Amino acid sequence: xxxxxxxxxxxxxxxxxxxxxxxxxxxxxxxxxxxxxxxxxxxxxxxxxxxxxxxxxxxxxxxxxxxxxxxxxxxxxxxxxxxxxxxxxxxxxxxxxxxxxxxxxxxxxxxxxxxx
Numbered sequence: 001x002x003x004x005x006x007x008x009x010x011x012x013x014x015x016x017x018x019x020x021x022x023x024x025x026x027x028x029x030x031x032x033x034x035x036x037x038x039x040x041x042x043x044x045x046x047x048x049x050x051x052x053x054x055x056x057x058x059x060x061x062x063x064x065x066x067x068x069x070x071x072x073x074x075x076x077x078x079x080x081x082x083x084x085x086x087x088x089x090x091x092x093x094x095x096x097x098x099x100x101x102x103x104x105x106x107x108x109x110x111x112x113x114x115x116x
Contacts, residue, residue, distance in 0.1 A: 011055020
């Protein structure tokens, strides 16, 4: 797991920090059913998504710059570099999936409180 995190580069840190805040807010929303907490968690979703895009793009760019300076590099280095470049996508998508699951639970709890 630590190797996976290191492979993702610097972009893993903002995804981790904001992702934990977002996930914490989503868990609070699932537990309390508060609309404001759920909305806060959901409002952080695009932030994590865009940070993930930036991190993956930066990682792929770094791999391409590395390969451009070494014209006789084996294709396995390209494959390994691109595989490592996807590490932020795995972390970001995991945070987004869990957050949306928890905010759905929070939304359900909100609906239970509202009289029909």
